Amino acid sequence: MKRTNYLKGLRVILAILFFVPILLYFVDFRGLAPDMFNKLLHIQIVPALISGTIAIWIFQFLLALLFGRIYCSVICPAGILQDIINRIFCIGKKKKKGSSRFVYHKPHNILRYGLMAVTFLLFIWGSSELLLALDPYSNFGRIATNLFRPVAIWGNNLLAEILAKVDNYTLFHMSVQTVTTGAGIAAGLALLVFIGMVLFRGRLFCNTLCPVGALLSLVSRYSLFRVVIDKDKCIGCGLCEKTCKAEAISTKEFHVDSSRCVDCFNCVSSCKKDSIHYRFAPFNRKAKTKEVIEPAAHSRRQFLATGTIVASSLPLMSIYARRNRQRHGNGNTNPITPPGSHNLEQFKDKCTGCHICVAKCPSQVLYPAGMEFGFGYFLKPHMSYINSYCNYECTICADVCPNHALDLKGVEEKVTTQVGVAEFFINRCIVKTENTDCGACSEHCPTQAVHMVPYKDTTLTIPQVEPQLCIGCGGCESICPVRPKRAIIVKANTEHAYVEKPKEEEVLDIVIDDFGF
Amino acid sequence: MKRRDFLKTSVVAGAALSINFEGLQAALSSNTMTVQQAPEMVAVMGGEPAAMLDKALEALGGIDKYIKKGQKVVIKPNIGWDRSPELAGNTNPELIKALVKKCLDAGAQKVTVFDHTCDNWQKCYESSGIATATKEAGGIIMPANEEKYFKKVALPNGVILKSAMIHESLIEADAWINVPILKNHGGAKLSCAMKNYMGIVWDRRFFHQNDLQQCIADICTWEKKPVLNIVDAYRMMHQNGPQGKSLADVATIKSLIVSPNIVAIDTAALGMFNQVKKLDMDAVGHLSKGEAHKLGSTDLKKINIKRIKI
Numbered sequence: 001m002k003r004t005n006y007l008k009g010l011r012v013i014l015a016i017l018f019f020v021p022i023l024l025y026f027v028d029f030r031g032l033a034p035d036m037f038n039k040l041l042h043i044q045i046v047p048a049l050i051s052g053t054i055a056i057w058i059f060q061f062l063l064a065l066l067f068g069r070i071y072c073s074v075i076c077p078a079g080i081l082q083d084i085i086n087r088i089f090c091i092g093k094k095k096k097k098g099s100s101r102f103v104y105h106k107p108h109n110i111l112r113y114g115l116m117a118v119t120f121l122l123f124i125w126g127s128s129e130l131l132l133a134l135d136p137y138s139n140f141g142r143i144a145t146n147l148f149r150p151v152a153i154w155g156n157n158l159l160a161e162i163l164a165k166v167d168n169y170t171l172f173h174m175s176v177q178t179v180t181t182g183a184g185i186a187a188g189l190a191l192l193v194f195i196g197m198v199l200f201r202g203r204l205f206c207n208t209l210c211p212v213g214a215l216l217s218l219v220s221r222y223s224l225f226r227v228v229i230d231k232d233k234c235i236g237c238g239l240c241e242k243t244c245k246a247e248a249i250s251t252k253e254f255h256v257d258s259s260r261c262v263d264c265f266n267c268v269s270s271c272k273k274d275s276i277h278y279r280f281a282p283f284n285r286k287a288k289t290k291e292v293i294e295p296a297a298h299s300r301r302q303f304l305a306t307g308t309i310v311a312s313s314l315p316l317m318s319i320y321a322r323r324n325r326q327r328h329g330n331g332n333t334n335p336i337t338p339p340g341s342h343n344l345e346q347f348k349d350k351c352t353g354c355h356i357c358v359a360k361c362p363s364q365v366l367y368p369a370g371m372e373f374g375f376g377y378f379l380k381p382h383m384s385y386i387n388s389y390c391n392y393e394c395t396i397c398a399d400v401c402p403n404h405a406l407d408l409k410g411v412e413e414k415v416t417t418q419v420g421v422a423e424f425f426i427n428r429c430i431v432k433t434e435n436t437d438c439g440a441c442s443e444h445c446p447t448q449a450v451h452m453v454p455y456k457d458t459t460l461t462i463p464q465v466e467p468q469l470c471i472g473c474g475g476c477e478s479i480c481p482v483r484p485k486r487a488i489i490v491k492a493n494t495e496h497a498y499v500e501k502p503k504e505e506e507v508l509d510i511v512i513d514d515f516g517f
Numbered sequence: 518m519k520r521r522d523f524l525k526t527s528v529v530a531g532a533a534l535s536i537n538f539e540g541l542q543a544a545l546s547s548n549t550m551t552v553q554q555a556p557e558m559v560a561v562m563g564g565e566p567a568a569m570l571d572k573a574l575e576a577l578g579g580i581d582k583y584i585k586k587g588q589k590v591v592i593k594p595n596i597g598w599d600r601s602p603e604l605a606g607n608t609n610p611e612l613i614k615a616l617v618k619k620c621l622d623a624g625a626q627k628v629t630v631f632d633h634t635c636d637n638w639q640k641c642y643e644s645s646g647i648a649t650a651t652k653e654a655g656g657i658i659m660p661a662n663e664e665k666y667f668k669k670v671a672l673p674n675g676v677i678l679k680s681a682m683i684h685e686s687l688i689e690a691d692a693w694i695n696v697p698i699l700k701n702h703g704g705a706k707l708s709c710a711m712k713n714y715m716g717i718v719w720d721r722r723f724f725h726q727n728d729l730q731q732c733i734a735d736i737c738t739w740e741k742k743p744v745l746n747i748v749d750a751y752r753m754m755h756q757n758g759p760q761g762k763s764l765a766d767v768a769t770i771k772s773l774i775v776s777p778n779i780v781a782i783d784t785a786a787l788g789m790f791n792q793v794k795k796l797d798m799d800a801v802g803h804l805s806k807g808e809a810h811k812l813g814s815t816d817l818k819k820i821n822i823k824r825i826k827i
Contacts, residue, residue: 169658391637436731452704459797459802481723502762510768512793
């Protein structure tokens with residue numbers, strides 16, 4: 001008799017509890033999502049690795065060791081996104097073409113462990129490009145920020161239009177500014193890869209390209225709880241194998257590859273004979289029968305092959321990483337990195353381009369880079385003062401960054417961090433070229449680093465920059481009316497400097513008792 | 518009674534019936550007699566914003582003179598900066614709250630408040646206290662953060678600025694009240710009633726590119742003039758304007774000036790400003806340019822001003 005199985009239901013509920021807040025947190029364009037949703041980004045594995053949150057390492061390690069790759073089915077937003085894609089694909093299809101379309105495949109160990117090793121080694125050497133490209137969390141972030149968020153905003157705008165007709169402005173029109181071509185393409189491609197891989201091979205991404213999946217598989221191989229087939233009851237019908245998104249169940253060998261199993265429990269639900277279970281089964285390796293000795297040897301060979309390939313590519317990788325660093329250290333145009341990034345190189349090392357800062361920036365001053373600052377900065381956020389500038393006392397980007405690639409100790413540090421310095425080009429300034437008042441730059445300067453001084457013998461005043469007061473917020477550049485080249489432009493500090501807070505002037509007690517007219 | 522007498526009497530009676538007793542009624546109800554014509558400008562000093570507004574409007578003959586029943590009213594404060602009220606970057610929220618209430622009490626169909634801000638608009642609306650004040654008083658606070666909220670209007674009398682994109686709420690309004698805060702301004706030198714017009718337009722870059730002072734005067738030629746200008750000088754930013762850095766930039770002078778005459782009110786405000794910081798009228802170019810547009814006079818001697826100290 002088939003027992004009711006709660007595991008799959010539990011997994012789905014937990015996945016929703018993780019996924020929905022994360023999705024909302026990215027898509028939320030009004031700043032309404034509670035701050036605690038941010039914690040769900042911090043427990044993601046790559047951010048935890050980079051930020052050095054050891055508690056999360058231990059938690060994730062124990063979770064995988066105890067229960068297997070729960071992370072992939074419950075916590076990882078990219079994993080759940082793939083499940084949702086799969087679910088949508090299955091709608092209205094017969095089982096055979098839908099949820100039961102999978103077949104067992106051998107693991108691609110060389111690929112997955114090779115890629116993982118290269119990814120992490122490059123990262124250690126200071127080249128985070130590959131990690132940025134493969135990290136599932138960051139990919140999800142880019143998809144959410146650059147694809148889902150604009151869709152939500154367009155929906156909002158439609159509704160806002162309707163509400164405005166009855167003078168209700170709880171919703172208001174917003175524009176989508178920060179989706180750059182590079183970010184849009186990268187997010188679109190990632191989504192297509194997910195869709196393609198899911199449709200043809202289920203969780204293939206998680207078991208080939210994903211460095212987190214590969215890392216977890218090293219632990220989940222030995223997990224205490226795992227899915228096992230009861231050989232005595234099993235009739236070899238293959239139902240479980242066909243529902244396995246990870247394509248990790250071999251009915252022929254009565255074996256479930258726990259290094260690839262993502263604990264979705266679809267197999268447990270599918271079995272009509274109650275012969276596949278998720279239970280405490282430590283050290284339950286493949287039964288040592290004749291058939292399997294050969295694959296065991298095979299896997300050793302694979303391990304050696306992987307090791308050899310990785311080892312032989314080490315010198316190449318290190319050369320690449322070193323060259324990459326040098327090239328961009330000497331580049332002509334450097335990006336203005338967000339406050340809290342401290343310096344360009346450190347930021348490049350730590351940012352994996354999840355774009356949560358881009359999504360959360362209330363001033364929409366952060367833009368994901370294309371190739372304009374080189375491959376090493378691809379998809380990482382930079383400050384662009386074309387339409388906007390960095391709000392003086394705002395620290396949101398640093399508050400939300402799960403990698404701690406942006407890290408500020410409060411508002412005090414923010415208002416004294418100099419991310420760049422305004423440079424004034426007097427020959428382009430309206431006051432000089434047109435002989436009229438302007439002062440837009442000084443108006444927007446929160447520290448009065450840009451202030452107006454008398455110009456010639458007229459009533460006009462012209463801007464002057466006090467670099468030691470400038471924090472590079474871009475207020476001046478964003479508002480300068482001169483075109484095509486603006487008359488005041490912020491030049492990036494590759495190493496952030498720290499300025500004195502504007503001196504507190506004495507508050508005078510000014511009393512007047514006459515109207516003065 | 519003769520028929521002729523009867524006819525005479527009825528004509529007189531009819532005429533008497535059609536006479537407007539508003540003046541008398543107002544005089545009776547307020548128990549004062551308007552001896553002379555209502556002043557063209559009222560300046561009040563020494564009270565809280567709402568109390569000063571009361572005094573000023575009373576002296577002008579009541580809000581009903583300016584806001585009629587059923588009208589769509591717009592109030593345009595300065596909400597340019599992400600600053601708290603103490604720092605005097607934005608119009609005083611208490612003043613806005615009192616004014617919204619007055620308009621609604623006068624029978625306005627709705628009162629809308631907006632400004633095209635410089636800093637992030639949501640932060641400005643919030644930090645200034647104006648969003649809360651407006652809502653508490655029963656007004657509507659409307660965004661002005663996107664071009665779609667603005668519509669193009671012609672300015673046939675503009676010297677340089679011949680047309681502008683103006684916020685739709687103003688275009689639809691029956692009456693609007695211009696409520697600037699008096700402050701120093703790095704570009705325009707003085708930010709007051711005329712300068713406050715820059716918050717009703719979308720494309721301010723054009724202003725800065727093409728003679729700021731002239732464009733400020735030009736935008737004030739828009740045919741739909743505010744029924745009143747109310748200058749908030751409760752706190753006045755006398756330096757580092759228009760954004761200000763700290764409390765050291767602010768003088769609390771507890772004043773309010775109200776007038777429909779925009780050039781005169783700015784001239785008066787400049788006089789008040791000059792008691793704290795020296796500022797030449799020539800430097801505030803938009804004043805004489807506004808006068809040239811016949812928007813009002815910089816000669817305050819020509820104007821009937823009532824000054825009230827509380």
